[in-house]
Amino acid sequence: MQTLSIILFGVGGVGNALLRQIMEQREFHRAEYGLALRVVAVCDSNGAVIADSGELDNAVLGSILAHKESGGRLRTHAQGGPQGDLVGIVDIAGRDGAVVVDCTASDATVPALLFALDRGYKVVLANKVPLTVDLDVYHAITRAGATGDFTRHLGRSRWETTVGAGLPVIVTLNRLVASGDSVARIAGTFSGTLGYVMTGLQQGKLLSEIVREAYDLGYTEPDPRDDLGGVDVARKALILARGLGWKLNMRDVTIEGLYPPSMDELSVPAFLEAVSQLDADFQERVQQAAAEGKVLRFAALVEDGHCRVGPTVVDADSPLGRLSGTDNLIELTTRWYTPNPLVVQGRGAGVDATAAGVLSDIVELAFVE
Ligand SMILES: NC(=O)c1ccc[n+]([C@@H]2O[C@H](COP(=O)([O-])OP(=O)(O)OC[C@H]3O[C@@H](n4cnc5c(N)ncnc54)[C@H](OP(=O)(O)O)[C@@H]3O)[C@@H](O)[C@H]2O)c1
Structure with missing residues (x-):
């Protein structure tokens, strides 16, 4: 069984739908892909719930969703606490490798995304902001794990839902680019x-x-x-x-x-x-x-x-x-x-279609070294 740990930044509309879909599709991913997705940390803007060891199981994830849906903050969740440092969370929760999933709309995630990639972890973004700030950040994210400065899009990051939500826009563009088509x-x-x-x-x-x-x-x-x-x-x-x-x-x-x-x-x-x-x-x-x-x-x-x-x-x-x-x-x-x-x-929006696009990116990265 292949396992992949997930650190989720942002549990608003898209993050919430993503956690639901991860739970709903657990058996499908096990049976069809031999893949176990383990959520190890969930963060909102000022709180986080982090697994002590192992993972946040369905019972904890369900309680996080209920807590957020009732207007709660993760810092006041029964297993939650404050978070002011996303890099620290990646450091602690990442352990032996993880995918960091950015479902915020903030630039505050950039240091943690770069830290994760530096560690050899993977990243998935629904958040456009990190890809539209400095060009250096764009390159660091989109070329991570690729060979040298030359090979783009084939490494440890995916950002399909940043344009057109779940529609296959980025993958289509990348395939054209990779073939040498102009x-x-x-x-x-x-x-x-x-x-x-x-x-x-x-x-x-x-x-x-x-x-x-x-x-x-x-x-x-x-x-x-x-x-x-x-x-x-x-x-x-x-x-x-x-x-x-x-x-x-x-x-x-x-x-x-x-x-x-x-x-x-x-x-x-x-x-x-x-x-x-x-x-x-x-x-x-x-x-x-x-x-x-x-x-x-x-x-x-x-x-x-x-x-x-x-x-x-x-x-x-x-x-x-x-x-x-x-x-x-x-x-x-x-x-x-x-x-x-x-x-x-x-359809170029909607939390479920977007979360499905994010989940697809995660599954794809599970099989990338
Ligand atoms: N909704 C769509 O149809 C759609 C489609 C394509 C792409 N997207 C993109 O997906 C992303 C999420 O969209 P959404 O609709 O889910 O937004 P949202 O409902 O506003 O949720 C944003 C989440 O990010 C959290 N957050 C903000 N700053 C943070 C920080 N510094 N650290 C950790 N968490 C932080 C918020 O925390 P609090 O809960 O504490 O406020 C909230 O949970 C956006 O970048 C959006 O552009 C959305």
Whole structure:
């Protein structure tokens, strides 16, 4: 039986779903893969539960889930305590090797991820932040365990769910890169909320009307500007560009959000009111595109050494142009995939689909030296 110890950072939506799926799939992984996944530590933002010896069994994991679901912090869990040092937790709980799974949205995990890789452990990220800070950190994570500086993506790390959640986006890109195919253009939509907004615009609704509706239905972040500003999409575009070997940083990504910087300082209610000032402009852009047989999408474009994120006019008859609703979609135009691009499309968010993608990364790494 192959065993792999898991240290989990973050037990919010995705971390919670991951622990459930690990428990649910235990028998399947034993029977079909000869694999036993042992959770040895679970951390939230200021607490942790660490196995004294052995692992946190289903009874303890179940109690952690119940504790978090009732609004508790791990420091107040019966077997929990404070945590201020993720490196120390990897040091103590890692013992004879482990995979560190980052389901936070924080940069505070970076030292612990690098420490784990330095120790020869493995890492899986749902968290985009470590891959979009310094290029050195990106390289240290994505090349860990690979030979020299040259071989990428084949080592002790996986980050499939950082772009398109459970969709096989990173693996698809990496396979193209590994074959020597040249990727000329990546175009994609990577936000369900922005997909919802652009679909509404195309149906003739006003921007202010759609944003209010999405906000009221809970489809947006508590501050809708966190979606509409496009920064999250820009992080995804940067991860893809870096995956092509481009030495870009966040400041190199051109971001055009759906609202101007002058609305940054408004309160949320004032912002929701002010959006109506943008209605006429967006109506005109949609109509202008339609007159040319095109449509407006909130797209990420990675092309000719540049990364751009924002409202983009695309052919109505292209995969991106035909997309409607909240799905994510990526078009990869390469030497071998032209003129028709390679396309991956589907649900690009959701804690269960994302946790399943993380679990798949973990299982894959269990069989990597
Ligand atoms: N949700 C999705 O559909 C989806 C899809 C693809 C990728 N992702 C990515 O997956 C990650 C997790 O998403 P989520 O929806 O699960 O977020 P979430 O519900 O906000 O959970 C985040 C978790 O991280 C913990 N955390 C924050 N800072 C920490 C630190 N310094 N050390 C240890 N734990 C820390 C939080 O602790 P507390 O519980 O104490 O607050 C919380 O448990 C994010 O990076 C997100 O972008 C999410």
